[in-house]
Amino acid sequence: MQTGQAGIWLALVSVAKCWRFSFPAMLSFLDNSLLSARYSCYQKVLVLGLLVLLLFSLMLVSLSVGAAVSSPGQSQNAAPPRVATIDWTLVETLLSLGVVPVAAAQIKDYQTWVGEPPLPEQVVDIGLRAQPNRELAASLQLDLILISPLFSAIEPTFSQIAPVQTLTTYNPDNDFWQNLVETTRRVGEMTNRSAEAEAVIDRHRARIEQLKEEMPADTPPLLVVQFIDDRHVRAYGKGSLYDMVIRRLGLQNAWKGETNMWGYTTVGIEELTTDGYLIVVDPVPMSAEGVFDNNRIWQTLPAVRHDRVLSLPAVWSFGALPSAVRFADELYQAVTGHAGTHSGLSDL
Template sequence: MATILVPVNAAATPAVSRIAVLDWGWAESLLALGVQPTAVAEAPLYGDRVVVPALSSETIDLGLRSWPNMELLRSLKPDLILAQAGYGVSQARLNEIAPTLALPLYSAERMPLVAAEAALKEIAARTGREEAAIDYLQRAHARLETIAAKAKAYDGRPLLIIKFTDDRLIDIYGEGGLFDDVLKRLGIVNAWDGATNNWGFATAGLDAIARYPEARLIIIEPGPPGRFLQSTLWQSLPAVRKGHVATIPPTWVFGAFPSAMRFAEVIREGIGIA
């Protein structure tokens, strides 16, 4: 996999030093700017779901992203709180603790990659990391262009991107999601043409996979429990019978710009783009 994009001036001191983050997308964005947050909601799970860029082992866990430990948050006396607009605790209530930047990511506009870039720039402006943001985004866009150029050699088979919720239900990622935005940038077709919610996915049964027999199936780890992938039901699906299945490492489906870059890299490897 390509080297993770990290700003060359990551060691510089940010304009604000104690930052509490209630959304993993903003945590990874802050890390991409070379700033380690003081506290992050559900910090122990971040490494499993988001993976990179990595949080410091000293990061304080603030509890649930949807409902953090408000007493702990207040006791930390942060200089800044980063939250996702329209999710979890209201900005008005968070402002009672510390100045809060609540930014949109997944919304009715359904353009998360554009929103993620705008948010990264806004976080950079608020933390005095504008040059780091310019550096990061320049290299990120150049990398996306490189992968897109190499993707022209791909066989053109549409991708059906799924994540198991159990051994019978899957989330399928399509229009309005971060991964769909990345596929568009890479010139790769997303097979899913069904309806999706504001987060860019639909929940369906395995019969949905069977409706796309020519697609290449992309499974986001972790896969289903037990030996389900060896079951007769799974093996009967057209894409499975034809060997058109690839598994990619955990990648945060509701992430921001760094998650978009991770997805571009893991999908490149998953479908064999050199």
């Protein structure tokens, strides 16, 4: 009798704990109920044992069903992890999904070379992309660190701080646009933003298609460059983000020469002999500013003589979907409303 009463008491205590949805308490609940029923010959105890067993079963089924129903939604409604990234392509991808990274690298340079989308002030600058500050990163209670293969050397050290995921956006063996789409999807999966990722993909694809329809049909070939100094530029061709956007807009890239794995090659300004548009993308280094007024080679270029030099604000040449669409927007505005060489470059 005493043993049965003790079992009943333990069972009731376990019932109270079960209402807090503690799984170990449920197991205790079941064990105590069985103990009570086993060592007591009294009918009341047996009945109580059966009742608490039934109650346990109902609660367990309820929790299982609830978990099954809520599981798909939880991944989308859950808060994103505390994520840091040293790769600017992944920074802009996160921001496009509405995820503000806890930390990023070389924020001032990001503002110069990428520009949009802007980084909020609360994002912590963890130093150089190739050599981020490990101690600072360790103090930020990170859940996830995103990198690209270019910065794989930091993975062994930073994986001791938080899980490190490497995303390969620039794969010359695959379709460039699809690479950007897959990167967006993977970042969405890792940050509980899969639905947002699909919306971003659809919106950016639609914008490119819209600009393609509106781009003048007689647009001449485009040669896109970024200045290195007053004599050399990076000319962007096959394998670059700029080239991919130009082709998706139904236009022609004037640069037919070889390119490296990043889609550009370094050439002297004397090789910029296109009769079409010469597109100069910011930033222009101080060492190159004098070329537009004082360099005789520059003045003899066909695009300069025919008033077809256009200036674009900084757009990250190694960017993701936001950079691709922003380049398309800026290119459309420049081509359809260009004001000529001097006004187009007056603020360089």
